[in-house]
Each structure stands twice: as structure tokens, then as C-alpha cells.
Amino acid sequence: MQDQHAPRFGQSQAYVHALTRAGAAPLLVPNLTDKTLLRTLYELLDGLLLAGGEDVDPAYYGEPRHEKCGPVSPERDKAELALTRWAMDDGKPLLAICRGIQVLNVALGGSLYQDIQAQARGAEKHDWHPGYPRNRLSHMAIVTPQTRLAHILGSSNSPRSLCIPVNSLHHQAIKDVAPGLTVAARAPDKIIEAVEAEAHPFAIGVQWHPEELADNDVQAQRIFDALVEAVRDRLRNGE
Numbered sequence: 001m002q003d004q005h006a007p008r009f010g011q012s013q014a015y016v017h018a019l020t021r022a023g024a025a026p027l028l029v030p031n032l033t034d035k036t037l038l039r040t041l042y043e044l045l046d047g048l049l050l051a052g053g054e055d056v057d058p059a060y061y062g063e064p065r066h067e068k069c070g071p072v073s074p075e076r077d078k079a080e081l082a083l084t085r086w087a088m089d090d091g092k093p094l095l096a097i098c099r100g101i102q103v104l105n106v107a108l109g110g111s112l113y114q115d116i117q118a119q120a121r122g123a124e125k126h127d128w129h130p131g132y133p134r135n136r137l138s139h140m141a142i143v144t145p146q147t148r149l150a151h152i153l154g155s156s157n158s159p160r161s162l163c164i165p166v167n168s169l170h171h172q173a174i175k176d177v178a179p180g181l182t183v184a185a186r187a188p189d190k191i192i193e194a195v196e197a198e199a200h201p202f203a204i205g206v207q208w209h210p211e212e213l214a215d216n217d218v219q220a221q222r223i224f225d226a227l228v229e230a231v232r233d234r235l236r237n238g239e
Contacts, residue, residue, distance in 0.1 A: 014134075014211040015051055015097075021214070021221060022228040029083070031075040038079055042086055047093040047202075047231040050080055050100025052209060055172055061111040068115030070171070081107045088180075091239065093202040093230035095223065098170055101195060101205030110178030115171055116191065124189045129169040134212040138168035141185045141193040141208065148196050149184040149204055152226040153219050164219060166193065166208035173207060181205075202230035 009030045019026045027045065032038040042048075057072040058065050060081065080100075084107040087094045096104040102112050113119045116126050128138045143150045143162040155162040174192040177183060184204070185194035197203035204227075210220035 011051055012211065014209075014214075015049065018211045018214040018221060018224040019049065019228070022224040024224075024228050024231070029079070031073065031079045033075050033078055035082060038082060039086070042083055045092070046235060047095070047227055048083060048087045049227065050084065050094070050096040050103050050205075052098035052100065052169070054099065055114070056099065056102050056106050056112065058112070058114055060106050063111065063114070066114035066118065068118045068171070077103075084108075088197070088200060088203060091201050091234070093227055093234060094200075094204075095227040096203075096205035097211065098207060098209055101207050102172060102174065104203070104205045105174045105178045105181065105195065108178035108180055110174060110181065111176040113173050113175045116173055117171070119175075120173070120189075120191060122189060123191055124187070126168045126173070126187070126191065127171040128167070134167065134169060134209065136167055137165040139166065139187050140164065141166045141187060143185045143194070144183060147182070147184040148202075149194050149206075152204075152222050154222070166210075167212055168207075169209055170207060201234065202227065 011028055016026050029041050054073045055070040057077050058069060060077060080103045084104055116123045128136055140163045143153060145159050145161055146157055150162050153162060153164060180197050180199060181195040182198055183192055184196045187193050193207045195205045210223045213220035214224060
């Protein structure tokens with residue numbers, strides 16, 4: 001978040017609250033463009049959470065800018081794409097939320113709908129913000145059976161899909177899924193709501209905002225609990 005009169009970095013407290021409930025000690029990483037400094041901070045992290053925010057510059061997935069594409073942050077794009085690729089290469093646990101799932105997909109070679117309503121035929125409204133509470137349950141997410149996400153949310157190994165109500169505060173979404181990622185959930189209109197990397201110890205992206213629900217939603221909090229547990233497993237294994 002940047003103020004043109006007094007530039008600053010910041011993030012929603014909801015992420016911090018959800019992470020601390022899970023037992024984590026969050027460290028907010030500024031948008032450093034110096035790769036050496038950024039890597040120094042990255043090495044201090046046991047896990048990585050990519051939060052919501054501005055649109056990703058479509059130049060990173062080889063497309064011209066659509067008129068409905070929103071503001072971008074070049075410094076944030078550069079920093080988060082680097083952090084994401086490092087975490088994927090190193091097997092460091094990663095949770096990607098809203099913009100974060102889009103960063104994850106672009107970092108690995110995927111693309112985005114720059115505006116769902118303008119580019120995704122048949123899609124419903126997904127940008128229920130501003131004007132509505134951030135915890136408004138806007139539609140269902142249909143979770144793919146037997147995925148890591150399904151297990152986290154409390155599903156057994158049943159072949160039946162798990163459906164959960166989610167909030168929805170985005171106007172962009174994954175279009176072409178990056179190599180190495182698989183779809184873990186979709187909205188009823190087929191817009192991708194979650195992905196995960198099967199070859200990675202823990203790399204999950206969700207398009208909704210579980211941090212805004214986790215105060216009163218056990219399933220939403222489980223997503224953050226799972227990230228922290230993956231970190232603990234990695235530390236126990238001496239990685």
C-alpha cells in the first residue's frame with residue numbers, strides 16, 4: 001500500500017491475526033528491488049505468504065495491457081515474483097492469497113484474465129468490493145476431491161467434491177494454469193479459485209480471502225494452520 005504524499009508499505013492486520021493464531025511470527029517484507037537485500041530477508045523466512053493487492057503487470061505474462069487492468073506496482077511485482085520463484089525452488093512452504101495466487105501462477109509461466117467480466121465468457125460477478133463487507137460470502141468454491149486443499153479443509157478421501165462458501169474481492173483470475181500447478185477449486189462459473197503444486201512440499205494458492213473469514217470460520221483458519229504446520233515439518237526435518 002503506497003500513499004503518494006507519504007510513501008509507505010503496509011498490509012491488512014487480518015493476515016497477521018490469522019498467522020499469529022496459527023502460531024507464526026509474521027515478518028512484513030518491503031518491496032525491495034535490490035535482489036541481494038531481498039534475498040537476505042528471504043533467508044530469514046521459514047515460510048512465505050503472498051497477500052492480496054494490485055494487479056500483476058500483464059507484461060510478465062506476455063500480454064498487452066487491457067483497458068480494464070487496474071493499477072500495478074512495478075516494485076512489488078519484481079520483489080514478489082523473485083520471492084515466489086525462490087520459495088518454489090527451495091521447497092519453502094508458500095501460501096498465496098488473491099493477488100498472491102496470480103503472482104504464483106505468473107511466476108511459474110501462467111497467465112491471467114486481466115478483467116473477468118470483460119474476458120471470461122459466462123463468468124459471474126467476482127469483484128464484490130468496495131461497497132460490500134470484505135467477509136461477505138459471495139459464492140461457493142467447489143474443491144477438487146483428494147487434493148491437499150480438500151484435506152486441509154476437513155474432507156476425507158471421498159471422491160465427492162467439497163463445497164464451501166467464500167468471499168470474493170477480485171476482478172482478475174487465473175486463465176492459463178502454469179506448468180507444475182493443478183486446479184484445486186473452482187467457482188460454479190468455472191473461474192479458478194485455488195491451485196496447488198503437487199511436486200512441492202506445500203504451495204497452495206486461493207483466490208478468496210480466508211484471512212477475512214478466519215476469526216469466525218474454522219475452515220478458513222485451517223488454511224493458515226496448515227501453512228505453519230508445513231513450516232514446522234520442514235524445520236523438524238532440518239531443511
